[in-house]
Amino acid sequence: MLTGKKIAVIGGDARQIEVIDRLIQRDATLFLVGFEKLQRQFIGAKHVTMEEILGEDLHAVLLPVSGMQENGEVETTFSSKPAVVTQEWLNRTPKDCSIYTGISNKTLDEMAKKAECSLIKLLERDDVAIYNAIPTAEGTLLLVIQDTDITVHGSETIILGLGRVGMTVARTFSALGAYVKVGTDNSAERARAEEMKMKAFPLKELPEKVQSADICINTIPAPVLTGHVLAHMAPRCIIVDLASKPGGTDFTYAKKRGIRAKLAPGLPGLVAPKTAGRILADVAVRLLEEQ
Amino acid sequence: MLTGKKIAVIGGDARQIEVIDRLIQRDATLFLVGFEKLQRQFIGAKHVTMEEILGEDLHAVLLPVSGMQENGEVETTFSSKPAVVTQEWLNRTPKDCSIYTGISNKTLDEMAKKAECSLIKLLERDDVAIYNAIPTAEGTLLLVIQDTDITVHGSETIILGLGRVGMTVARTFSALGAYVKVGTDNSAERARAEEMKMKAFPLKELPEKVQSADICINTIPAPVLTGHVLAHMAPRCIIVDLASKPGGTDFTYAKKRGIRAKLAPGLPGLVAPKTAGRILADVAVRLLEEQ
Amino acid sequence: MLTGKKIAVIGGDARQIEVIDRLIQRDATLFLVGFEKLQRQFIGAKHVTMEEILGEDLHAVLLPVSGMQENGEVETTFSSKPAVVTQEWLNRTPKDCSIYTGISNKTLDEMAKKAECSLIKLLERDDVAIYNAIPTAEGTLLLVIQDTDITVHGSETIILGLGRVGMTVARTFSALGAYVKVGTDNSAERARAEEMKMKAFPLKELPEKVQSADICINTIPAPVLTGHVLAHMAPRCIIVDLASKPGGTDFTYAKKRGIRAKLAPGLPGLVAPKTAGRILADVAVRLLEEQ
Amino acid sequence: MLTGKKIAVIGGDARQIEVIDRLIQRDATLFLVGFEKLQRQFIGAKHVTMEEILGEDLHAVLLPVSGMQENGEVETTFSSKPAVVTQEWLNRTPKDCSIYTGISNKTLDEMAKKAECSLIKLLERDDVAIYNAIPTAEGTLLLVIQDTDITVHGSETIILGLGRVGMTVARTFSALGAYVKVGTDNSAERARAEEMKMKAFPLKELPEKVQSADICINTIPAPVLTGHVLAHMAPRCIIVDLASKPGGTDFTYAKKRGIRAKLAPGLPGLVAPKTAGRILADVAVRLLEEQ
Ligand SMILES: NC(=O)c1ccc[n+]([C@@H]2O[C@H](COP(=O)([O-])OP(=O)(O)OC[C@H]3O[C@@H](n4cnc5c(N)ncnc54)[C@H](OP(=O)(O)O)[C@@H]3O)[C@@H](O)[C@H]2O)c1
Ligand SMILES: NC(=O)c1ccc[n+]([C@@H]2O[C@H](COP(=O)([O-])OP(=O)(O)OC[C@H]3O[C@@H](n4cnc5c(N)ncnc54)[C@H](OP(=O)(O)O)[C@@H]3O)[C@@H](O)[C@H]2O)c1
Ligand SMILES: NC(=O)c1ccc[n+]([C@@H]2O[C@H](COP(=O)([O-])OP(=O)(O)OC[C@H]3O[C@@H](n4cnc5c(N)ncnc54)[C@H](OP(=O)(O)O)[C@@H]3O)[C@@H](O)[C@H]2O)c1
Ligand SMILES: NC(=O)c1ccc[n+]([C@@H]2O[C@H](COP(=O)([O-])OP(=O)(O)OC[C@H]3O[C@@H](n4cnc5c(N)ncnc54)[C@H](OP(=O)(O)O)[C@@H]3O)[C@@H](O)[C@H]2O)c1
Structure with missing residues (x-):
């Protein structure tokens, strides 16, 4: 329980509502900045300004999934004005007092260091990345079902990378009946793919493997679906690139060859915002209770 | 192989193209009615009129998935004019000579009988219904992922009926991580559900079971999601009704209660027309070869 | 609940103990014949002789899984003398009053008819057969793991028949990573196998398919693994024949060719007697409550 | 291919035969020490003594899975006398020239270092450990099915550790229908377990979780099933301890409490020697080809 713990929640979108609900359940005392447009009442939570919180004996400060901009501004979906976090504050x-954020940048890293606050970057944690892989995989499925005239079942699907996201995507497509081939240079990942009844191959064999693929999903944040590889791909194949911007696909070349390729960032927030919020809420609450 | 067999393909949509392709692969001699707008050339196939075919020693006549209207008209997606099948013809x-169709109606049944032609209704076959359950399940998944803000994984999903379609839908949702409860009055279907690590319950318990459901998918062609049942359902729950028209849901009452409910017919042709066509092609070719 | 219902349990093995326990839980009043050697006390149950029960207003009579012999004798594992059921009794x-038995024979059928008692043959019920398929599949797995020097994972496994038992065996081996090929002449079963990501073939192709198999499991109660088929099988392949006696394998020919083949009847009682008992208990109690 | 490469295979059991076969397939030139009792002929392989090989331009030396004893002796299942590897040799x-072994010890480590040979310890590799997890899981299944009177399906099974072996064991038992709870202090492993539709808990909750367990499988090489934990376990629960000797179970205490607990080392070689050999062969050949 978080009884008596004072926590400031500064900005955020629908996902942060899930966090607020969970914190209230655990009996925390909340100060909300940037939520005044919300119609809902939160019992045990007060709408305040940045300055009003300062007198309080804060246990933690929660920033949004998107963190903070270089100028200290914080995204506030449910307010007409942004919240600003300053070094002085x-x-x-x-x-x-510790700071929780989804992602961070150099400015936030340095501000936290100077203020001698520990900074917890939730999206960098292995557990959060794995839980988020679930809505990511379902979002990928959505895109693939929408964009093909065949079923995933029976399709030949290549998954590049078998890390935290690749593992879930591969298991999902395989469970739906796709013949999954995992491309990765990591021999342990290849062993795991084979243990899970998939095929596996090193990336140097990619040009050959894409020839018969119907679907290709990339999770490797490096240029893997290069022009050279795409030259071997059948035009019917569709590409969903999940890797962080700019993805691992030569999109210009894909377009030239008539291959449908899509960079699909931020799927959890798009496809299942409620689940995405709960994931952050669960982990944040656990960490706050252990703090 | 179908070498030397003469087959008339009369009308149809994209799915029938798959059938034509497969028949050509098996070396059949084809007469096509209602495909003249297609840009593609088919080797071994001739575009003809109904009359032109009559002189031929036909092995079989293939009608579209949708069969024939009461007035003998046959749907022709790739032609500017309908084809008409008459008793005299x-x-x-x-x-x-046997007649292959997706579905039939009284008129077609009687015409075939009078003409002493055997009539094969592909969509009524168990094997076709089971193969079609695959794109149906994927289409259902698409609707559910689109319409919810949570993941299928971890959701409480009720599936009504564990017949040919229900079985596939239940396995699909369970494989994606949903907690599936199967409602059916058939004790063998309940046993099968439990063997597949799902929960099962008789329909009389439905009012109680819907209370905690996130997703409810119906495959029973009878009024099961009645007003009485819907009165117990949480408004967050979404309903996808797959049963043939008019479905098994009291849609008016659902709307009144603010429950999102959708009747979703014809998913295979919408979601995966190519696969749907191949399913028909595979079974039709096998039957034609055995004929 | 079975409060106030009087039930006679006549003979049986460890499985019947599970039935007795479940009946007591549901508050039935029990008369036990043939359990006097058991060390345990059963609250609400009386040890009696056949004659002593006769005065009672019996709701049902429960015979063992093995039913009754031609001479009226009933197997009593936990007694030094058999119990005998006569027409007069x-x-x-x-x-x-209805009679519950696992299996029946002509004598019992006729006796029940003459006495105007309804006779419920539990093992013939679809639901019981499906639940029993679970311990049957696990027993098959045990035999296969014991008798091979390779893993089930990665093996080529043929399953003959995709009925109540074959379905569970096929799903089990496939889940463990075997490449399963289902042989059956039923086109709906072939479709279901393919929907479950297995291969399927008609029995006429069996001679060709067995050539590369590592494991072959039969559930078809008919001569399918004939000498002709076995002649094509590699000697490394092992056969587990689950079909009721005499099985579907030419065991003499198999032995001659050095192929290890085993007829494996009654696996549920051998491999998981407690579960096997609970299956009967669950279904019997449900039927008794509905009676 | 390994054409022209000279490789010495010194000692080993049935698993090494698979390695030899694979090397011959890849066209290596082999020198075998300690295989003279084998009835089989190996084309392209010569039976020799340690001294006879020395003149050769060796590409690699292969020791058995068990490596070398402190005194330089190497296990030779297929010979009447041991082979001895000396520093001088x-x-x-x-x-x-590189040395391949299953496991190593200080003596071998030092000898290899002094001789300036690279030493590849196959069993320590992640990929080999993952492939070996497959026969380990099947062996565990065998023990559990043999030692329980219930089915794995429907059982409550605790798996301790979700590393290379735990992952496979957990997936295997879950696929068979067990309700799997994974105990681990690693939050990423807990996330992965939940993503795979299992339950997960930190080890401090173990005393509470074991209370309702039917089966408990340990893969953590540390004392986890202590007397304190076992005191909460139901006597019906069985323990299979896979962790390397001495395992993670207080076996003395378990015995006192009447809990059946088994330390089960070396399952791959026992349960599926052929597969276990092939795993080593595949990885060794790949490494030799890349060398
Ligand atoms: N689109 C979305 O909605 C969404 C959601 C979540 C994550 N993501 C993005 O998805 C990507 C993967 O995330 P993750 O959590 O799965 O990461 P991860 O666990 O680190 O896995 C990355 C995979 O890529 C491989 N890899 C990395 N760099 C490589 C290189 N230079 N060459 C070859 N292989 C390389 C890794 O192999 P090794 O393990 O051998 O390095 C591993 O297989 C990230 O870019 C992440 O930002 C996107
Ligand atoms: N939306 C689409 O795209 C799509 C695609 C394919 C099929 N469908 C439709 O989906 C429905 C199911 O098809 P299917 O092939 O799965 O049929 P099915 O194999 O006959 O299964 C029907 C299921 O409903 C149960 N049922 C039937 N009538 C019932 C009643 N009056 N009361 C209670 N339970 C009843 C059956 O139980 P018993 O076995 O005990 O009768 C069985 O569980 C049909 O209406 C079909 O037209 C729709
Ligand atoms: N060993 C054990 O411990 C154990 C445990 C349980 C059951 N069994 C035995 O296992 C067998 C199968 O039981 P089940 O419950 O699965 O039966 P089932 O549901 O009737 O399935 C039987 C399968 O065999 C096929 N088949 C039947 N007769 C055939 C024939 N003459 N030619 C070709 N195929 C034929 C059926 O195809 P169709 O559906 O097209 O007929 C179906 O695929 C039975 O003999 C049963 O006694 C053994
Ligand atoms: N019986 C057999 O036939 C057989 C076959 C193969 C392997 N094994 C043995 O099985 C064991 C596991 O092998 P593996 O390859 O799965 O190892 P692994 O990948 O290292 O996994 C070990 C697991 O134990 C956890 N763990 C390790 N030390 C711990 C500690 N002190 N406290 C709490 N958790 C701890 C690890 O968590 P972290 O990741 O957080 O450390 C991980 O979950 C080894 O002892 C191995 O020798 C036996």
């Missing part, structure tokens, strides 16, 4: 939080 | 086909 | 049970 | 192998 942070310096005045208590010693053991 | 049928009477003049050879003795052992 | 049966005639004196109340009108609506 | 090793020193005289060519510069780029």
Whole structure:
């Protein structure tokens, strides 16, 4: 339980509502900045300004999934004005107050360091990445079912990378009946793919393997679906590139060859915002309770 | 192989193209009615009129998935004019010529009988219904992922009926991580559900079971999601009704209660026309070869 | 609940103990014949002789899984003497008293008919057969793992028949990573196998298919693994024949060719007697409550 | 291919035969020490003594899975006398000759270092450990099916650790229908377990979780099933401890409490020696070809 713990929630979108609900369930005392447009009442939570919180003995400060911009501004979906976090403000939080954010950048890293606050980057955690792989895989499925005139069942599907996301995507497509081939240079990942009744191959064999593929899903954040590889791909094959921008596909070349290729970032928030919020809420609450 | 067999393909949509391709592969001699707008050339196939075919020693006549209208008209997606099948025309086909159609109606049944042609209704066959369950399940998944803000994984999903379609839908949702509860009055279907690690319950328990459901998928062609049942359902639950028109849901009452409910007929042709066509092609060719 | 219902349990093995326990849980009043050697006390149950029960207003009579011999004797694992059911005894049970047995024979069928008692043959029921398929599949797995020097994972496994048992065996081996090919002449079963990501073939192709098989499991109660078929099988392949005696394998020919083949009847009782008992208990109790 | 490569295979059991066969397939030139009792002829392989090989330009030396004893002796299942590897012998192998072994010890480590040979410990490789998890899981299944009177299906099964072996064991038992709960202190492993539709818990909750378990499988090489934990376990529960000797179970205490607990080392070689050999053969050949 978080009884008596004071927590500031500064900005965020629908996902942060799930976090707020979970914190209230655990009996935390909340200060909300940037949620005044919400119609809902939150019992045990107060709408405040940045300045009003400062007198409080804060246990933690929660920033949105998207973190903070270089200028200190924080995204506030449910407010007409942005919230701004300054170095000075942070310096005045208590010693053991920690900052939770989805992702971070150099500015936030440095501000936290100077203020001697520990900074928890939720999206970088292995457990969060694995839980998020679930809505990512379902979003991928959605795109593939929409964009093909065949079923996933019986299709030849290549998955590139068998890390935290690749593992879930591969298991999902295989469970639906696709013949999955996993491309990765990591021999342990190839062994795991084979243990899971999939085929596996090293990336140097990619040009040959794409020839008969119907669907190709990339999770490797490096240029793997290069022009050279795409030259071997059948035009009927569709590409869903999940890797962080700019993805691993030569999109210009794909377009030239008439291959449908899509960069699909941020699927969890798009496809299942409620689940995506709960994932963050569960992990954040657990960490706050252990803190 | 179908070498030397003469087959008339009369009308149809994209799915029939798959059938034509497969028949050509098996070396059949084809007469096509209602495909003249197609840009593609078919080797071994001739575009003809109904009358032109009559002189031929036909092995079989293939009608579209949708069969024939009461007035003898046949749907022709790739032609500007409909094709018409008359009793007189049928009477003049050879003795052992058989008619393949997706579905039939009283008129077609009677015309075939009078003409002493055997009539094969592909969509009524168990094997075709089971193969078609695959694109149906994928289409259902598409609708559910689109219409919810949670993941299928971890959701509580009720499937009503564990027949040819229900079995596939239940396995698909379970494989994706949903907690599936199968409602059916058939005790063997309940046993099968439990063997597949799902929960099962008789339909009289439906009012109680829907209370905690996130997703409800119906395959029973009878009024099961009645007003009485819907009164117990949480408004967050979504309904996808797959049963043939008018479905098994009281849609008016659902709307009143703010429950999102969708009747979703004809998913295979919408979601995966190419696969749907291949399913028909595979079974039709096998039957033609055995004929 | 079975409060106030009087039930006679006549003979049986460890499985019947599960039935007794479940009946006591449901508050039935029990009369036990043939269990006096058991060390356990059963609350609400009385050890009696056949004659002593006759005065009672019996709701049902439960015979063992093995039913009754031609001479009226009933197997009693937990007694030093057999129990005997006579026509005269049966005639004196109340009108609506029903008889539950695992399997039956002509004698029992006729005796029940004459006594105007309804006779429920539990093992013939679809639901019981499907639940029993679970321990049957696990027993088959045990035999196969014991008798091979390779893993089931990656093996080529042929399953003959995709009925109640074949379905579970096929799913089990496939889930463990075997490449399963289902042989059956039923086109709906072939479609279901393919829907479940297995291969399927008609039995006429069996001679060709066995050539590369590592494991072959038969569930068809008919001579399918004939000398002609076995002549094509590699000697490394092992056969587990689950079909009721005499099985579907030419065991003499198999031995001659050095192929290891095993007839494996009654696996549920051998491999998981407790589960096997619970299956009967669950279904019997449900039927008794509905009676 | 390994054409022209000279390789010495010194000792080993049935698994090494698979390695030899694979090497011959890849056209290597082999020198075998310790295989003279084998009835089989190997084309392209010569039976020799340690001394006879020394003149050869060896590409690699293959030791058995069990490696080498402190005194240099190497296990030779197919010979009447052991083979002995000395420092002097090793020193005289060519510069780029590498040594392959299953496991190593301090003596072998040092001898290889002094001789400036690279030493490849196959069983320590992630890929080999993952492939070996397959026969390990099947062996575990065998033990569990043999030792319980219930089915794995429907059982409550605890798996401790979700590493290379735990992952496969957990997936196997879950696929068979067990309700799997994974105990691990690694939050990423807990996330993966939940993604795979299992339950997960930290080890501090073990005393509470074991109370309702039917089956408990340990893969953690540390004392986890302590007396304190076992005190909460139901006596019906069985324990299979896969962790390397001495396992993670207080076996003395388990015995006192009447809990059946088994330390089960070396399952791959026992349960599926052929597959276990092929795993080593595949990886060794790949590495030799890349060398
Ligand atoms: N689109 C979305 O909605 C969404 C959602 C979540 C994540 N993502 C993105 O998806 C990507 C994968 O995330 P993840 O959590 O699965 O990462 P991860 O666990 O680190 O896995 C990455 C995979 O790529 C391989 N890889 C990395 N760099 C490589 C290189 N230079 N060459 C070859 N292989 C390489 C890794 O192999 P090794 O293990 O051997 O390095 C591993 O197989 C990231 O870019 C992430 O931002 C997107
Ligand atoms: N939306 C689409 O794209 C699509 C695609 C394919 C099929 N369909 C439709 O889906 C429905 C199911 O098709 P199917 O092939 O699965 O049929 P099916 O194999 O006959 O299965 C029907 C299921 O409904 C149960 N049922 C039937 N009548 C019932 C009643 N009056 N009361 C209670 N249960 C009843 C059956 O139980 P018993 O076995 O005990 O009768 C069985 O569980 C049909 O209406 C079909 O036209 C729709
Ligand atoms: N060993 C054990 O411990 C154990 C346990 C349970 C059951 N069994 C035995 O296993 C066998 C199968 O039981 P089940 O419940 O699965 O039966 P089932 O549901 O009737 O299935 C039988 C299968 O065999 C096929 N078949 C039957 N007769 C055939 C024939 N003459 N030619 C070709 N195919 C034929 C059926 O195809 P169709 O559907 O097209 O007829 C179906 O695929 C039975 O003999 C049963 O006694 C053994
Ligand atoms: N019986 C057999 O036939 C057989 C076959 C193969 C392997 N094995 C043995 O099985 C064991 C597991 O092998 P593996 O390849 O799966 O190893 P692994 O990949 O390293 O996994 C070990 C698991 O144990 C956890 N763990 C390790 N030390 C721990 C500690 N002190 N406290 C809590 N958790 C701890 C690990 O968690 P972290 O990842 O967080 O450390 C991980 O979950 C080894 O002892 C191996 O020798 C036996």
